Amino acid sequence: MAWKTLDDMDFAGKRALVRVDINVPVENGTVTDTTRIERIVPTVHDIQDKGGKVILMAHFGRPKGKVVPEMSLEIVAPAVADVLGLPVTWANSDYADAVSEMEDDEVLLLENLRFNPGEEKNDEGFAKRLASLGDIYVNDAFSAAHRAHASTEALAHLLPACAGRLMAEELSALEKALGTPERPVVAVVGGAKVSTKLDLLGNLVGKVDHLVIGGGMANTFLAAQGINVGKSLCEHDLADTARDILGKAEKAGCEIILPRDIVVAREFAAGAENETVAPNACPADAMILDAGPATVVYISDVLDNAKTLVWNGPLGAFEMAPFDAATNAAAAKAANLSKAGKLISVAGGGDTVAALNQANAADDFTYISTAGGAFLEWMEGKTLPGVAALR
Numbered sequence: 001m002a003w004k005t006l007d008d009m010d011f012a013g014k015r016a017l018v019r020v021d022i023n024v025p026v027e028n029g030t031v032t033d034t035t036r037i038e039r040i041v042p043t044v045h046d047i048q049d050k051g052g053k054v055i056l057m058a059h060f061g062r063p064k065g066k067v068v069p070e071m072s073l074e075i076v077a078p079a080v081a082d083v084l085g086l087p088v089t090w091a092n093s094d095y096a097d098a099v100s101e102m103e104d105d106e107v108l109l110l111e112n113l114r115f116n117p118g119e120e121k122n123d124e125g126f127a128k129r130l131a132s133l134g135d136i137y138v139n140d141a142f143s144a145a146h147r148a149h150a151s152t153e154a155l156a157h158l159l160p161a162c163a164g165r166l167m168a169e170e171l172s173a174l175e176k177a178l179g180t181p182e183r184p185v186v187a188v189v190g191g192a193k194v195s196t197k198l199d200l201l202g203n204l205v206g207k208v209d210h211l212v213i214g215g216g217m218a219n220t221f222l223a224a225q226g227i228n229v230g231k232s233l234c235e236h237d238l239a240d241t242a243r244d245i246l247g248k249a250e251k252a253g254c255e256i257i258l259p260r261d262i263v264v265a266r267e268f269a270a271g272a273e274n275e276t277v278a279p280n281a282c283p284a285d286a287m288i289l290d291a292g293p294a295t296v297v298y299i300s301d302v303l304d305n306a307k308t309l310v311w312n313g314p315l316g317a318f319e320m321a322p323f324d325a326a327t328n329a330a331a332a333k334a335a336n337l338s339k340a341g342k343l344i345s346v347a348g349g350g351d352t353v354a355a356l357n358q359a360n361a362a363d364d365f366t367y368i369s370t371a372g373g374a375f376l377e378w379m380e381g382k383t384l385p386g387v388a389a390l391r
């Protein structure tokens with residue numbers, strides 16, 4: 001592996017500065033979802049087991065370089081203590097004093113790094129101040145790795161650096177899916193708009209064997225082929241771009257899979273009256289809200305023959321039944337193949353994760369990334385500064 005992990009470092013008697021993502025939802029001063037905190041537990045425990053002291057560094061909300069009391073990590077500290085089962089001390093900006101008073105099993109949580117304008121500026125001075133607090137830098141915040149900030153980038157160059165357990169897990173899952181994948185590789189890209197996923201499509205056509213295009217973005221591709229899509233969500237101004245992507249795919253030997261049948265309705269609402277028609281038969285006063293059963297059968301066949309799947313974006317307007325049918329069916333198929341050990345499946349994206357949960361498929365996927373923007377940038381083939389700095 002191109003990066004070090006906790007196993008490569010000697011933590012005995014050392015202080016570890018651990019960048020984590022505990023940007024959790026809070027209502028009325030209480031944390032309402034502790035998932036992100038739960039995911040850093042192995043890293044904190046492993047460092048302590050190896051004899052190290054843990055200093056947690058994190059951001060919380062977007063205070064833009066100023067002290068905003070509602071965004072103080074003091075609010076989150078009790079939940080961190082609860083989940084870790086350890087005493088957690090919150091340290092306001094007098095970091096150095098708090099560090100010198102640390103007990104062995106005590107975890108120190110530094111105040112919201114983004115209260116300091118140096119954090120988002122990737123400021124060398126702020127990074128040096130942080131570096132002076134510890135001996136080893138551990139980055140366990142893949143979801144913040146697409147930002148070059150002092151705690152994700154500059155600091156990594158100032159101390160011996162390694163990936164935490166969560167970061168290492170995410171990196172190896174992503175590496176397996178697109179870095180050196182077992183072929184054939186299928187990508188499913190759906191969602192609302194082509195314009196938000198141009199870089200993604202551009203990168204994937206050069207890397208995968210089959211690219212399923214679904215959701216609202218499929219409409220733009222159908223329209224680019226001269227098909228009338230009625231009142232469907234469609235970016236007509238991107239017709240040339242869509243044709244470019246089709247041309248690039250053909251050259252690269254990547255099969256583009258567009259809907260082979262479509263589910264159309266006259267209302268954008270749950271339970272709206274609908275019919276399944278051929279892709280070129282959308283009535284002028286209707287909109288395409290899902291892919292039809294023939295498309296699902298075709299996608300299932302492709303998945304049966306595939307070894308690896310990466311998925312971002314639902315195949316239809318999944319928030320409203322029955323327009324969740326294609327997404328649910330494809331998700332169930334991928335989940336079953338993964339459970340049977342026949343497919344490596346990696347998925348990410350806010351709505352995608354919601355859709356896979358709704359389909360009860362998420363648990364059987366090989367890996368579900370909750371990293372949002374960082375996951376997308378990685379799928380787009382971009383270098384993530386926080387990952388590059390660990391190399």
Ligand code: ADP
Binds near residue numbers: 192233290
């Ligand atoms: P993610 O958050 O996983 O990256 P997106 O935000 O790109 O996914 O896309 C999800 C949205 O796309 C959902 O709100 C869904 O309703 C919408 N969508 C999917 N198919 C269609 C369609 N045919 N028409 C309109 N909206 C659609």
Ligand code: MG
Binds near residue numbers: 350351
């Ligand atoms: Mg979304």
